[in-house]
Amino acid sequence: MKTARRAPGRVAVHLLLWGYAVVALLPLVVMLLNSLRPTSEVFTAPLGLPTSPSLRSYGQVWTEASFSTYFMNSLIVTGGAVLLGTAVSALAAFPLARYDFFGNRVLGAYFLAGLMLPIRLGLVPIFYLMDSMGLIDSLLGLTLLYAASGVPFCIFVLSAFYRSLPVELDEAARLDGAGEFRIFGQIMLPLVRPALASVMLFQFVPLWHEFLYPLVLLRSDEKFTIPRGLSQFFGEYTTDWSALFAGLVLATAPLFVLFVLATRQIIAGLTAGMSK
Amino acid sequence: MPRWRVLAVFLLPAFLLYSVFIVYPLVSALDYSFFEWRGIRQAGFAGLDNYRDLLSVYPYDQQLWRAFAHNALFFAGTMLIQNTVGLLFAVLLFRYGRGKRFLQASFTTPYLVDPLVVGYLWSLLLNPTFGPVNALLKAAGLDSWALPWLGDTNTALPIVILVNAWQWVGFPMLMFSAALAGIPAEYHEAARVDGASAWQAFRRVTLPLLTPAIGVVSVLTFIGNFNAFGLVYAMAGSTGSPAGSTDVLGLLFYRVAFVEGGVEAIGRSSALAVLMFVFIFGVSLLATSYFRRRERRLV
Numbered sequence: 103m104k105t106a107r108r109a110p111g112r113v114a115v116h117l118l119l120w121g122y123a124v125v126a127l128l129p130l131v132v133m134l135l136n137s138l139r140p141t142s143e144v145f146t147a148p149l150g151l152p153t154s155p156s157l158r159s160y161g162q163v164w165t166e167a168s169f170s171t172y173f174m175n176s177l178i179v180t181g182g183a184v185l186l187g188t189a190v191s192a193l194a195a196f197p198l199a200r201y202d203f204f205g206n207r208v209l210g211a212y213f214l215a216g217l218m219l220p221i222r223l224g225l226v227p228i229f230y231l232m233d234s235m236g237l238i239d240s241l242l243g244l245t246l247l248y249a250a251s252g253v254p255f256c257i258f259v260l261s262a263f264y265r266s267l268p269v270e271l272d273e274a275a276r277l278d279g280a281g282e283f284r285i286f287g288q289i290m291l292p293l294v295r296p297a298l299a300s301v302m303l304f305q306f307v308p309l310w311h312e313f314l315y316p317l318v319l320l321r322s323d324e325k326f327t328i329p330r331g332l333s334q335f336f337g338e339y340t341t342d343w344s345a346l347f348a349g350l351v352l353a354t355a356p357l358f359v360l361f362v363l364a365t366r367q368i369i370a371g372l373t374a375g376m377s378k
Numbered sequence: 379m380p381r382w383r384v385l386a387v388f389l390l391p392a393f394l395l396y397s398v399f400i401v402y403p404l405v406s407a408l409d410y411s412f413f414e415w416r417g418i419r420q421a422g423f424a425g426l427d428n429y430r431d432l433l434s435v436y437p438y439d440q441q442l443w444r445a446f447a448h449n450a451l452f453f454a455g456t457m458l459i460q461n462t463v464g465l466l467f468a469v470l471l472f473r474y475g476r477g478k479r480f481l482q483a484s485f486t487t488p489y490l491v492d493p494l495v496v497g498y499l500w501s502l503l504l505n506p507t508f509g510p511v512n513a514l515l516k517a518a519g520l521d522s523w524a525l526p527w528l529g530d531t532n533t534a535l536p537i538v539i540l541v542n543a544w545q546w547v548g549f550p551m552l553m554f555s556a557a558l559a560g561i562p563a564e565y566h567e568a569a570r571v572d573g574a575s576a577w578q579a580f581r582r583v584t585l586p587l588l589t590p591a592i593g594v595v596s597v598l599t600f601i602g603n604f605n606a607f608g609l610v611y612a613m614a615g616s617t618g619s620p621a622g623s624t625d626v627l628g629l630l631f632y633r634v635a636f637v638e639g640g641v642e643a644i645g646r647s648s649a650l651a652v653l654m655f656v657f658i659f660g661v662s663l664l665a666t667s668y669f670r671r672r673e674r675r676l677v
Contacts, residue, residue: 194392224403
């Protein structure tokens, strides 16, 4: 009796879960397939497969619609910001976590407060601040802003990692006559390397996707990041669906690649740290 | 104990970067909201005038409440659909055998995609003339269902909520999966020994023990929904079309500040930013302390 009642229930569970897996993935598959066939086919057979798959739309989007420029800009701004934000935070978190100096706790709280404040609140003042510094429509301005936005989170995570390292490490090095910068660069930094990798990944994703700030701060096509360029592109290519789908794939692909590479890298980093 | 000069080298770069680009603008936003503005020139202290204008001057008096109501619906719909389904998936997957990892990975894949891309993708898929969604409905004989989903004021907001849920459902699923794994198996055995049905065991044992996870998911959903921008911008433009039926606070703020604010733009948009912040931060704090109390009652 019991098993008889359970069997149809189990079939329903399988159907629901695998059915939803199709719902979750199919839109992305359609995006990919439609980017591989001409717009005329996309229009006449909305549910069809590509008859002769071609990368023509990608070439068009990459050069004509200047996705190559958007891509480089995104890479410069996001990459630069992640490196800068992580570097200054790795420096600052070290004394905050390991020295007892006057004002340490106040300064720590000052940095951590940023975790709770939404930077969007400052959008209008940031616009006028950038304007006064001549950083409107500038990749440097966006890079500095993005880097600054990552500081609270980086300091929060990295301090915890520095604190977990034994005190004897720097004491021994200091007795051997090493200066603070050597202790930081040659002992501390290598030991928190796994944390650096994950902190960088966690900053990278939201910054790569950030849209509101580029929308407000960037003006010219040759400065656009991918999300800003995409919104421009969707206004201009409204009827060329094959190109639109190709643009969406190009905007999405880098993160998929990064994620596959980075998860492996992080796991490798963590295990390497453990075996030492 | 290093000398001050050494400390400064470590601390100053982060301090300067963070103070100039984050703290100073945030403090300025508060300051700006209390002044009267003529373009980019301050024209004297205005007290709460900017706040009052937002609530009483046309068209903001109407748009503010409409956008707020849409955000509230967005949150309610997301809790009801996305987070309930996420919990259901977590429970069903908990003891699932082969294919569990694949299913989890597929459910979470959409959240690697930029919300802006998700918005543009679905606006193409849901296109009434060439979109595959309506083509599929017609092929299945559901011609009366093939509606202009994003063009109708009645369906546009629910569709935005569903698309958002499509993107994020993996998040509550993972949170609840982790929480389920932390519940000792003895609790369920005890319930079964006492003769509880599967539903009773879930309702009386599992669900109360999920309170901390429910709290975290609810608060993060609230913060995410009230800050929504990219997805709605891609699906409905900066005015929340059609006819403002998908307008949310994020879009309204952008319009007041940079599109249609006029000479009063700086003061009013700053006031709106402060109001949004106080509301989101306040509710999040209250909700967090409420869930903390519920948790304490559990032990």
